[in-house]
Amino acid sequence: MPDLLQIGGITDAMKARLEAAFTIHQLADFPADKITHVVTNGHDGVNPDLMASLPNLKVISGYGVGYDAIDATEAVRRGIVVTHTPNVLNQEVATTAILLMLSCYREVLRDDAYVRSGDWETNGGAPLTRSADNQTVGILGLGRIGQAIADKLAPWGTNILYHSRTKKDVAYTYYDSLLAMAHDSDVIICITPGGPSTNKIVNAEVMNALGSNGTLINVSRGSVVDETALIEALETGALGWAGLDVFEGEPHVPERLRALPNVTLLPHVGSATHETRTAMGGLTVDNLLQHLKDGTVVTAVPECAGM
Numbered sequence: 001m002p003d004l005l006q007i008g009g010i011t012d013a014m015k016a017r018l019e020a021a022f023t024i025h026q027l028a029d030f031p032a033d034k035i036t037h038v039v040t041n042g043h044d045g046v047n048p049d050l051m052a053s054l055p056n057l058k059v060i061s062g063y064g065v066g067y068d069a070i071d072a073t074e075a076v077r078r079g080i081v082v083t084h085t086p087n088v089l090n091q092e093v094a095t096t097a098i099l100l101m102l103s104c105y106r107e108v109l110r111d112d113a114y115v116r117s118g119d120w121e122t123n124g125g126a127p128l129t130r131s132a133d134n135q136t137v138g139i140l141g142l143g144r145i146g147q148a149i150a151d152k153l154a155p156w157g158t159n160i161l162y163h164s165r166t167k168k169d170v171a172y173t174y175y176d177s178l179l180a181m182a183h184d185s186d187v188i189i190c191i192t193p194g195g196p197s198t199n200k201i202v203n204a205e206v207m208n209a210l211g212s213n214g215t216l217i218n219v220s221r222g223s224v225v226d227e228t229a230l231i232e233a234l235e236t237g238a239l240g241w242a243g244l245d246v247f248e249g250e251p252h253v254p255e256r257l258r259a260l261p262n263v264t265l266l267p268h269v270g271s272a273t274h275e276t277r278t279a280m281g282g283l284t285v286d287n288l289l290q291h292l293k294d295g296t297v298v299t300a301v302p303e304c305a306g307m
Contacts (some may be wrong), residue, residue: 002292005030005054007040010063014039014281021289037061037288042084043250045069045269051080059291060083062301063284064271065145066221068194072303082301083287086144088279089271094148096270097189097219100243103264104215105132110261133157138185140178140202141192141220142168142215149189161185164192178202182209187217196220205284207239215241219270222247231256234263 004022018024022037030200035054040046042064048071051057060070062084073080103109104274106129112128134157139146142162150160150172159173163181167174178201189209192198202216202225210216216239218225227248233239235256245266247253253265271280287297300307 002036003031003034004037004039004288005035007038008044008063010039011277011281013278014285017134017285018288021292022276028065028296031093037291039063039284039288040070042066046071048074051075051078054109059083059288061284061287061297065278066092066194067301068221068223069105073165074299076303076307081106081297081304081307083284083297083304084301085280085283086299088283089276090144090148092273092276093145093191093219093270096154096245096266097149097191097217097243100115100217100245100264100266101215102132104217104241104262105130109264134164135186136161136184137187137189138163138175138181140164140173140181140188140190141169141242142172143191143193145219146189146191149191179206179209182206184276185210185214187215190218190224192214192220192224193241194223194238200223200224200226200229202230204233204238207233210239211289212237213240213242217243219245222250227254227257234260236239238265252291 001021001023004018006024006026022173031053032053033305034058036058038046038060040055040060040062042062046060057080060075060080060082062070065084065086067084068080072082111126114120124291136159137153137162139149140163142164161175161181161184162172163175163178190202204226207229230242231254234242245263246268250268257263281297287299291297
């Protein structure tokens with residue numbers, strides 16, 4: 001059987017299907033010259049030195065939609081196909097973005113603590129919160145997930161703005177300047193890919209433009225937001241609220257960020273439901289098995305289209 005290198009964890013269902021078709025090796029001990037296929041995830045990816053050490057590598061199958069931890073350009077140069085799992089997680093990640101936005105607007109964590117502490121009984125009703133209806137929401141990255149977020153916001157009377165590399169054929173308002181969009185938005189939702197081109201694209205200037213009544217939501221990559229500037233903006237009130245599912249150095253989250261009352265923090269669980277992770281795992285394995293069958297894959301990343 002062909003040899004597969006496993007990076008990171010896989011589900012029991014994935015393991016059963018892969019064991020029937022491959023000899024599976026772990027990072028601790030593997031025959032570099034025999035590895036033809038790799039299964040990995042969006043966080044671990046395949047580091048450049050490891051990729052360079054695998055002379056017969058044909059496919060890297062990624063469990064996740066993001067693949068910035070894989071050098072797709074180098075993979076294409078070497079004739080290695082990189083795959084990911086788009087579409088099957090669109091709705092779940094979009095729901096997580098909405099959950100974070102609602103948590104910020106309705107102060108869910110604050111009010112939950114108010115009830116648990118007994119303060120409701122002692123002190124009466126909690127302070128009022130803000131309505132999430134009829135807000136202006138700027139989406140940074142109007143891809144598949146960004147469109148799903150916009151669809152979920154539409155029934156709330158939301159005014160949708162977006163900033164992306166190119167203008168799209170949609171009814172929403174396009175901004176070629178992220179700074180200008182932040183100035184005109186009540187909320188910015190980040191769902192752009194990671195990588196050098198978006199590194200810290202949401203900087204102090206963008207946060208200041210969003211303002212003291214503004215809310216920043218990040219369900220993309222931690223690298224997209226300048227985390228140091230974010231902490232300072234939240235501490236000083238230059239930015240009102242933030243809802244974060246991703247972080248620069250995750251799973252490490254700075255103490256100053258964890259201590260803030262005006263931020264909701266999730267442990268990178270945007271797609272983490274049983275249903276969605278099952279679909280992602282199935283597609284990850286489908287890409288590998290289809291390549292064994294006929295040399296093609298189901299969902300190649302854009303750089304590898306046509307290979």
